[in-house]
Amino acid sequence: MAKKTLERLKKGVIGKVIDIKCPNTIKKRLMDMGLCLGAKIEYIGKAPLGDPLLFKVKEILLALRKKVAKDIIVEI
Amino acid sequence: MRELYTVALAGNPNCGKTSLFNALTKMHQSVGNWTGVTVEKKTGLYHKNKRIQIIDLPGIYSLSPYSLEEKIARDYLIKQKPDLIINIIDSLNLERSLNLTLQLLDLGLKVVLALNMKDELQKKNITLDTQKIEDALSVKAVAISAAKKTNLTLLMDIVWKELSTPKEKKLFKYSEELEKEIRKVQKKYNIDRFFAIKLLENDLEIKKTLNLENQDLKLVNLQDQFFLYRNKKAECIASKALNKSLNKSITHKIDKVMTNKYLAFPIFFFIIWLIYFFSVQLAGKYILTLMEGALEELINLIKTRLTLPVWAEGLLTEGVIRGMGTVLSFLPQIVILFFFIALLESSGYMARVAFIMDRLFYKIGLSGHSFIPMILGCGCSVPAIMSTKTIKDFSQKKMTIILTPFVPCSAKLPVFALFIAAFFPNNSLVAPSMYLLGILTVILVSLILKRTKPFINPKGSFIMELPPYRIPLVTNVFMSIWQKSKDFLTKAGSIILVSSISIWFLSNFNYKLEMVEAKYSLLASIGHLLSPIFIPLGFGDWRAAVAILSGTIAKETIISAFSVLLGASGHNLILSLKEMFSPHAAYSFMAFTLLCFPCVSALAATKKEMGSNKWLLTAMTIQFSTAYAVSYLIYNIGGLVLYNIWFITIPLFFVIVFMVGHFIYKRLYYRR
Numbered sequence: 001m002a003k004k005t006l007e008r009l010k011k012g013v014i015g016k017v018i019d020i021k022c023p024n025t026i027k028k029r030l031m032d033m034g035l036c037l038g039a040k041i042e043y044i045g046k047a048p049l050g051d052p053l054l055f056k057v058k059e060i061l062l063a064l065r066k067k068v069a070k071d072i073i074v075e076i
Numbered sequence: 077m078r079e080l081y082t083v084a085l086a087g088n089p090n091c092g093k094t095s096l097f098n099a100l101t102k103m104h105q106s107v108g109n110w111t112g113v114t115v116e117k118k119t120g121l122y123h124k125n126k127r128i129q130i131i132d133l134p135g136i137y138s139l140s141p142y143s144l145e146e147k148i149a150r151d152y153l154i155k156q157k158p159d160l161i162i163n164i165i166d167s168l169n170l171e172r173s174l175n176l177t178l179q180l181l182d183l184g185l186k187v188v189l190a191l192n193m194k195d196e197l198q199k200k201n202i203t204l205d206t207q208k209i210e211d212a213l214s215v216k217a218v219a220i221s222a223a224k225k226t227n228l229t230l231l232m233d234i235v236w237k238e239l240s241t242p243k244e245k246k247l248f249k250y251s252e253e254l255e256k257e258i259r260k261v262q263k264k265y266n267i268d269r270f271f272a273i274k275l276l277e278n279d280l281e282i283k284k285t286l287n288l289e290n291q292d293l294k295l296v297n298l299q300d301q302f303f304l305y306r307n308k309k310a311e312c313i314a315s316k317a318l319n320k321s322l323n324k325s326i327t328h329k330i331d332k333v334m335t336n337k338y339l340a341f342p343i344f345f346f347i348i349w350l351i352y353f354f355s356v357q358l359a360g361k362y363i364l365t366l367m368e369g370a371l372e373e374l375i376n377l378i379k380t381r382l383t384l385p386v387w388a389e390g391l392l393t394e395g396v397i398r399g400m401g402t403v404l405s406f407l408p409q410i411v412i413l414f415f416f417i418a419l420l421e422s423s424g425y426m427a428r429v430a431f432i433m434d435r436l437f438y439k440i441g442l443s444g445h446s447f448i449p450m451i452l453g454c455g456c457s458v459p460a461i462m463s464t465k466t467i468k469d470f471s472q473k474k475m476t477i478i479l480t481p482f483v484p485c486s487a488k489l490p491v492f493a494l495f496i497a498a499f500f501p502n503n504s505l506v507a508p509s510m511y512l513l514g515i516l517t518v519i520l521v522s523l524i525l526k527r528t529k530p531f532i533n534p535k536g537s538f539i540m541e542l543p544p545y546r547i548p549l550v551t552n553v554f555m556s557i558w559q560k561s562k563d564f565l566t567k568a569g570s571i572i573l574v575s576s577i578s579i580w581f582l583s584n585f586n587y588k589l590e591m592v593e594a595k596y597s598l599l600a601s602i603g604h605l606l607s608p609i610f611i612p613l614g615f616g617d618w619r620a621a622v623a624i625l626s627g628t629i630a631k632e633t634i635i636s637a638f639s640v641l642l643g644a645s646g647h648n649l650i651l652s653l654k655e656m657f658s659p660h661a662a663y664s665f666m667a668f669t670l671l672c673f674p675c676v677s678a679l680a681a682t683k684k685e686m687g688s689n690k691w692l693l694t695a696m697t698i699q700f701s702t703a704y705a706v707s708y709l710i711y712n713i714g715g716l717v718l719y720n721i722w723f724i725t726i727p728l729f730f731v732i733v734f735m736v737g738h739f740i741y742k743r744l745y746y747r748r
């Protein structure tokens with residue numbers, strides 16, 4: 001079981017969200033959009049210029065800036 | 077029995093609300109704005125039963141709002157209280173949608189579930205058991221397809237039945253401990269269940285609504301507990317109702333191409349080029365020329381066939397018909413523009429645009445969506461400003477609207493061409509320098525605005541859902557074009573018409589209301605009055621001021637204004653201009669023409685998209701002061717450069733000091 005910040009998740013690896021350290025409004029938003037604690041998340045790729053990053057939670061595609069992804073902790 | 081029942085459509089973004097709305101109301105719909113903001117409000121009557129009024133709410137993820145649109149939707153639900161909510165659910169995202177459903181049930185209003193995308197489920201061989209959902213939540217649920225129009229009558233029959241029976245208390249129950257807390261808060265403040273729940277979820281907006289914002293309520297923050305409870309429940313219901321989970325969709329494959337490292341930009345530029353070509357080049361130029369021809373014919377006909385007093389003929393031909401001609405000439409551009417925008421939005425590509433362009437724009441306070449208006453702005457600011465409709469974030473939208481006119485539109489080009497021919501015939505850098513100046517101004521002004529209060533984006537972090545790619549529905553595209561064109565004709569059209577008549581009046585009458593030559597008109601008097609303002613910019617001649625004023629009708633009018641006022645055309649016009657301007661005053665005048673607020677048509681579009689006169693004035697003030705400052709610098713520094721090259725080092729020194737200071741500040745800031 002390794003812990004990582006979300007922006008360092010590798011392609012094809014599925015992580016489980018264990019902590020969201022973003023400010024409360026953003027955390028709430030992420031959870032409402034489907035990225036909640038315990039959710040399985042997969043890194044899909046990044047935008048052509050390197051930021052934002054694209055993740056998949058269930059069938060939902062979420063784009064997050066690196067700055068936000070850094071505050072999300074996953075467990076592999 | 078009541079005359080009219082209101083039914084609100086609520087659900088996640090992209091779950092099919094607008095599709096269902098269009099299918100239910102057909103042509104019996106109207107578009108307005110929610111009071112005070114420019115978010116669209118669509119209402120309509122159910123085409124089979126005109127006693128049901130349907131409202132298409134903005135998409136929401138939860139009842140704790142994050143964006144302006146979400147706040148509007150929630151405020152509507154808690155303040156206006158519709159008679160019934162049709163909660164549209166994207167069956168492909170059942171679990172997340174149910175999180176919202178559970179919150180909607182907290183409101184204590186009648187709710188009917190419409191489980192949309194039945195067709196897609198069938199295609200994937202997935203069955204959805206609506207009975208299981210009905211049992212778990214004790215509300216009615218119907219599987220529908222808004223796109224294929226399946227089960228819509230069934231849905232509306234159930235809605236009608238619910239509307240005409242009194243509501244029984246059916247609330248979603250939380251765990252025993254949570255219920256206890258809810259009851260406690262309800263009793264303490266004497267409020268509805270929904271408000272109590274939101275207070276316990278630490279919702280600041282609700283605190284404000286209840287006038288409790290300044291009090292420390294000493295409540296436990298149960299935000300996570302509520303969320304978890306709902307989430308577990310939603311997961312449980314979804315897993316019971318669906319017979320198997322989803323497999324990979326084709327979206328992933330399309331995205332591999334559309335957001336590919338090397339292909340994303342070429343594809344994006346190709347699409348923008350297509351829009352530009354069809355709406356600005358083809359419709360803007362070709363159809364425009366045709367329409368102008370027809371307009372001249374009409375004017376000639378009036379002049380020859382009707383014998384009218386001179387003033388009436390002028391009013392009719394120069395004021396009314398030309399004004400209406402201007403309005404109509406924008407119509408083809410707008411129709412084509414919104415055709416493309418509707419395609420991009422409902423196919424899911426527009427979200428990708430923001431995704432791939434984000435990196436370039438967020439540093440200057442804008443987003444990828446601002447790019448499309450800027451490109452369209454090279455052709456004409458009117459469609460460019462209209463296309464900011466796609467920007468959801470209001471502060472970004474306002475900034476984009478203010479910045480877009482700094483991009484040289486095609487109507488400014490003839491003015492530049494004339495001045496270049498007169499003053500810089502052998503300098504091939506002057507024309508491109510106008511584009512450069514435009515782009516630099518966009519960057520500089522956005523960097524400044526980003527730091528000023530109304531434009532600071534408190535929720536600057538980019539979190540966005542990329543919806544699956546879908547084939548757009550013809551009805552949706554058609555309705556969108558129809559509504560937006562109608563909106564433009566009525567709202568912007570009237571402003572353009574009125575200002576075209578006013579300018580005609582001002583340039584043909586003097587203060588005694590006698591018809592006079594342009595030289596002695598009210599406009600000339602205003603020009604005399606205003607001209608001292610422009611002395612610091614190098615063109616204090618009253619005729620320059622009048623030309624700028626007439627330029628507000630359409631920028632190319634500046635040329636004809638000079639030609640009328642100087643009584644010269646062609647080569648003579650160039651000679652007369654040379655007497656009026658020194659070369660650096662000429663360049664300053666060009667910069668002013670480039671940056672000063674756009675023509676009335678673009679201003680009408682600005683007003684429409686900004687939503688208020690206050691914002692229109694703010695935009696005009698920013699644009700005017702920018703133009704004034706830049707022209708001032710150009711004229712004065714330009715003058716100094718001509719006479720003493722060393723003087724340029726002083727402003728340059730300040731710029732360098734500013735940049736170094738900014739750099740050090742940023743370093744220190746990040747170290748902290």
Ligand SMILES: Nc1nc2c(ncn2[C@@H]2O[C@H](COP(=O)(O)OP(=O)(O)O)[C@@H](O)[C@H]2O)c(=O)[nH]1
Pocket residue numbers: 087088089090091092093094095096135192193194195196220221222223224422423546547548549
């Ligand atoms: N296959 C399918 N697509 C649908 C259905 N309803 C809506 N869509 C598509 O889903 C996308 C989003 O729909 P829209 O009505 O704009 O959603 P809104 O954001 O909730 O208003 C559009 O591309 C629609 O064509 C449906 O029942 N089946």
Ligand SMILES: [Mg+2]
Pocket residue numbers: 093094095
């Ligand atoms: Mg919609």
